[in-house]
Amino acid sequence: MTIIIDTDPGIDDAIAILYALNHPDQEITALTTVAGNIGLSVTTRNAGRICALAQVKTPVHAGAAAPLGKEANPELGIHGNDGLGGVVFPEPLAPPTSEDAVGAMAAILLAHPPQTVDLFCLGPLTNLALLLDRSPEAASRICKVIAMGGAVNEPGNVGPKAEFNIAHDPHAAAAVFAAGLPFTLIPLDATRQLRADKTYIKALRDTGATPAIASAELIDAYFAATNGAESRPLHDPCVPLLAQHPELFTLQDRNLSVDLETGALVAGDHTVKVAMGVNAEGARAALLQGLSC
Ligand code: BDR
Ligand code: CA
Numbered sequence: 001m002t003i004i005i006d007t008d009p010g011i012d013d014a015i016a017i018l019y020a021l022n023h024p025d026q027e028i029t030a031l032t033t034v035a036g037n038i039g040l041s042v043t044t045r046n047a048g049r050i051c052a053l054a055q056v057k058t059p060v061h062a063g064a065a066a067p068l069g070k071e072a073n074p075e076l077g078i079h080g081n082d083g084l085g086g087v088v089f090p091e092p093l094a095p096p097t098s099e100d101a102v103g104a105m106a107a108i109l110l111a112h113p114p115q116t117v118d119l120f121c122l123g124p125l126t127n128l129a130l131l132l133d134r135s136p137e138a139a140s141r142i143c144k145v146i147a148m149g150g151a152v153n154e155p156g157n158v159g160p161k162a163e164f165n166i167a168h169d170p171h172a173a174a175a176v177f178a179a180g181l182p183f184t185l186i187p188l189d190a191t192r193q194l195r196a197d198k199t200y201i202k203a204l205r206d207t208g209a210t211p212a213i214a215s216a217e218l219i220d221a222y223f224a225a226t227n228g229a230e231s232r233p234l235h236d237p238c239v240p241l242l243a244q245h246p247e248l249f250t251l252q253d254r255n256l257s258v259d260l261e262t263g264a265l266v267a268g269d270h271t272v273k274v275a276m277g278v279n280a281e282g283a284r285a286a287l288l289q290g291l292s293c
Contacts, residue, residue: 001118001143002029003243004105006063007236008036008123009046011078011085011218016122016236017047018211019290021054023244029108029117031060032101035072036123036168038083040065043123046083048092053214057093063101064126067169078225085221087214102130106138114141118243121147122236124165129172132179142181146239149173150187150265152254152274159262163188167263174258177270185256186238187265190249190275194238194283195231196222207292215291234287241283242275248286250277 003026007013020026031051033044044062051058066072080086099107105127109117119142121128132139149165150173156162166173176183196219204216222232242249257268 001025002027002108002112002116003118003120004030004032004108005120006032006034006101006123006127007047008034008038008043009050010037010043010083010123010236011222012234012236013037013122014046014050014084014218015215015234016240017050018054018215019237019287020120020240021051021056021058022211022293023240023290026240026243028058030104031058032063032105032127033060034063034101034123034126035065036165037079042083044096045092048094048096049084049089052090052093054211059104060092060096061099061101061104062096064130067124067126067172068129069171078222080221080225085218085224087217087221089214101127102134105131106135109138109141112141115143117141118143119145120239120243121145122239124169125149125172125176126169129169129175132175139179139181144182144184145176146184146186146242148186148191148236148239150185152187152189152265152276154188154192156264157188159264161264162262166258166265170258170260170263174260177256177258177272184242184251184273184275186242186275188235190278191235191238192233193278193280194234195280196234197231200284203288204291207288209292212288212291237287238275238278238283241286244290245283245286248279248282249275252276
């Protein structure tokens with residue numbers, strides 16, 4: 001399957017990307033970037049740095065610098081001033097390509113047979129919403145979208161019910177929900193179950209593999225930004241894990257909408273496939289294996 005990863009790296013984005021790039025069955029044809037965890041120039045540079053660590057020349061295309069219909073939100077301090085928790089990464093092997101993210105998504109979709117390209121969304125959904133608006137014909141060729149975002153029964157992480165990726169650009173999320181794409185959402189209800197603790201960090205390090213060691217350092221940096229937590233959730237890695245191991249996730253159809261004021265998910269009239277749980281032990285094992293092969 002050909003895959004585009006749309007992302008705002010981001011500590012957990014980086015782990016998700018390293019896992020996806022390392023997987024023999026996942027052909028990552030491009031990374032497209034969006035402002036989210038940190039500003040666009042940094043997320044774009046980070047996408048290039050992650051590819052350099054993985055020793056691949058996957059094209060990186062810069063996308064939206066701000067959400068639709070509202071000012072850019074303050075960025076999340078938890079990812080550090082460089083978005084990757086200060087972990088040392090090599091410099092990008094190549095500058096970002098000149099084509100913008102939305103144009104690149106459209107070109108890739110139109111160059112492949114219909115329903116053969118998947119989109120992994122690890123950040124705010126701004127780029128996908130722009131694609132739906134600018135190139136509906138290309139968007140209709142997407143096989144499936146898997147996105148991390150939202151909170152269904154769980155409390156939010158940027159508001160009582162609001163999760164960062166949806167709340168950063170609720171207008172974009174609402175447009176994506178309304179589009180009726182084959183769309184799977186992985187909210188905090190599932191991603192908070194997939195946790196890394198110090199034992200898991202050691203297991204990653206002990207593999208001796210470059211992507212696993214980098215992931216261990218990223219999770220260490222994630223710990224450094226919190227006060228005495230025993231484990232940290234691995235949100236974005238759930239996206240490529242669900243693509244590879246759907247049997248590990250509990251999927252339900254939910255009728256949802258996005259509250260444009262708060263960015264919370266509310267009961268609504270768009271049917272969305274939602275991952276409400278994950279077999280955490282199985283997912284941790286799959287992630288470890290995928291980062292170390
Ligand atoms: C989401 O927000 C970001 O901080 C993470 O990268 C993840 O995509 C979790 O709410
Ligand atoms: Ca992210």
